[in-house]
Amino acid sequence: MPSIVEKTISIGYLSQRTGVAVSALRYYESQNLLFPERNSGGQRRFLRADIRRVSFILIAQQFGFSIAQIKQQLDRLPQGRTPTKRDWAKISTHFKSHLDAKITALQAMRDKLDGCIGCGCLSLKSCALYNPADKAATRGTGPRYLLGDRSEDI
Structure with a gap:
């Protein structure tokens, strides 16, 4: 020391x-x-x-x-x-x-986390509301909403 x-x-x-x-x-x-x-x-x-x-x-x-x-x-x-x-x-x-x-x-x-995350799976009933026709996919791959995209911007 x-x-x-x-x-x-x-x-x-x-x-x-x-x-x-x-x-x-x-x-x-x-x-x-x-x-x-x-x-x-x-x-x-x-x-x-x-x-x-x-x-x-x-x-x-x-x-x-x-x-x-x-x-x-x-x-x-x-x-x-x-x-x-x-x-x-x-x-x-x-x-x-x-x-x-x-x-x-x-x-x-x-x-x-407990709602639609914009991942494109469209398996939740709420996805029809938040991500109809997988609009989040137009922003790129992955969980778009968790990455910062907003459903109202898509």
């Missing part, structure tokens, strides 16, 4: 603190999400702030964000210094708007 005054930590310690496999940390490095330095022996040395960066990556992945989307947000953070609360607040506002949109879409899907 590094002392509190140590500025950098090993990849093993970062893995231990975050619960992320060393191989995943190397992958994050290859995707330019982490930028470790190398010591004279060639070993990776991470900033203590990278614990928070990795934690952010994990949370963002749980919310369904891609590595590219996560990288775009992390690129807003300063390199070479520990991000401040203000730095994190800035990137969180970008994620919040995406999450709000996802929440709205999920709520709409939830509310439509």
